Amino acid sequence: MGILPSKIDRSSVTFQSELAFEGSLDVQFPSILDNAERSFSFDEKDWVHCKFKLQGSTLECSASGEMIETVLLDKNFEVLNEQGNSLIFTVKFVTKDNTSQQWKLRASSADEFLKWTSFVKQSLRAEWSLKDSCECCKSKFGVFTRRHHCRACGRSVCSDCSPIMTTLPHLGYSALVRVCKTCGDMLAHKRKGPQEGNSPNYTQSKRGNSPTKQNKAKTNYK
Ligand SMILES: [Zn+2]
Ligand SMILES: [Zn+2]
CATH class of the missing domain: 3.30.40.10 (Zinc/RING finger domain, C3HC4 (zinc finger))
Structure with a gap:
């Protein structure tokens, strides 16, 4: 992205292109109960230790050195629920071959849980456009009409x-x-x-x- 005018305070905003983070999470891959309806069933015992790499708008998942999935953090991606007590959160997304998928992810500590859930959500934020006029009413920005x-x-x-x-x-x-x-x-x-x-x-x-x-x-x- 280009150089931003100094007036814009970016300190409180994280843009998806700037996020990079890696670590490990345990994953429960569901069995598919109904392929047409895409209903999922999770076996509570079946956790797989996976490595994750969050970079921009992708989340790479690998286990034992083998790539399992590159999850796209796009409009289809969503954190469905967060269970802070058990450090588990469920995500849904659409894979590259266009099937909907759900995973349960378990962090190793409360700290890791907070990091992963907030980073994943922040990576879904839209980048700020820098237009000269309002993208709704077309008013020109200036001293009286602030962007x-x-x-x-x-x-x-x-x-x-x-x-x-x-x-x-x-x-x-x-x-x-x-x-x-x-x-x-x-x-x-x-x-x-x-x-x-x-x-x-x-x-x-x-x-x-x-x-x-x-x-x-x-x-x-x-
Ligand atoms: Zn809007
Ligand atoms: Zn406007």
Whole structure:
């Protein structure tokens, strides 16, 4: 990537191209119960010690010197759940030959668990675009219209087009960060699904059609 204007504070942001990390994790490879439906079954005893190398947007997995899989950290990749007590997290992804896959990964310590889960999520963050005008409303950036970045899609947007502050746990943002209207609406739509009660940061609807039954909503509309 090119040289960035000094005005942009990059200190709190890690870009996927900068991430590199390696270590080992135990893996449970599932048996496929139903190939059409892609349902998976994990045998709790069956852990394989694997080496992992995270580099940019790929995660290489090898065991006994043999490459097992190069996992693409793309839009299909997701950390499905994290069990901090047992140091286990489950990931889903789509392989190069286009089949969906799930693995259970177990870290060797709480420290390693935290590193792997946060690095993997950070590597899913979009790089920030550096446009001269807002990618939503096309307003030119300048003294009065400042450039901001949506933490979900990375686009350059003005403050009017990014009025939403929310957590993005799937990208490792646990504090409120700015997102654009498009991403905010998409997130609100997703979180209004059947599991909304379980969602750690259930979104209040902007349209006001969902009563504020919980005050733990972590999305703010300015
Ligand atoms: Zn705008
Ligand atoms: Zn966005």
